[in-house]
């Protein structure tokens with residue numbers, strides 16, 4: 001599988017909200033910069049790209065491509081957060097308590113099979129979180145964006161699974 005297969009041939013819905021809502025902004029901060037959010041996914045895959053690219057060029061480029069896809073997700077979530085009236089700092093807010101994003105959220109394993117399995121687990125958690133958010137956020141414009149992001153995360157699971165078969 002080459003790196004060009006990392007993207008789905010499917011456009012994104014407009015990144016818009018119906019009206020300002022700070023509760024929704026706070027909910028989306030979890031998907032943006034929470035432990036299993038897009039910032040973690042982006043930096044996790046970027047790390048894996050750096051440590052593999054000199055040995056496995058195509059695999060490394062696939063990881064980079066997926067990292068860039070996660071950055072686009074992060075961008076869309078950040079745009080939604082700002083439009084909702086929130087502040088896109090890299091933290092979650094619970095009961096007015098800031099929990100800032102931390103580099104410890106990124107797994108340090110360099111074992112390829114192990115990190116591919118971790119990636120699949122992380123994507124499954126992200127999908128569950130987005131499904132919960134779609135129930136919590138009663139704004140069809142936001143729901144459409146989250147549903148589209150879920151399709152990318154499912155595609156990433158397929159890519160990681162096929163690489164497990166390749167490396168075993």
Ligand SMILES: [Fe+2]
Pocket residue numbers: 038041069070073149153
């Ligand atoms: Fe993502």
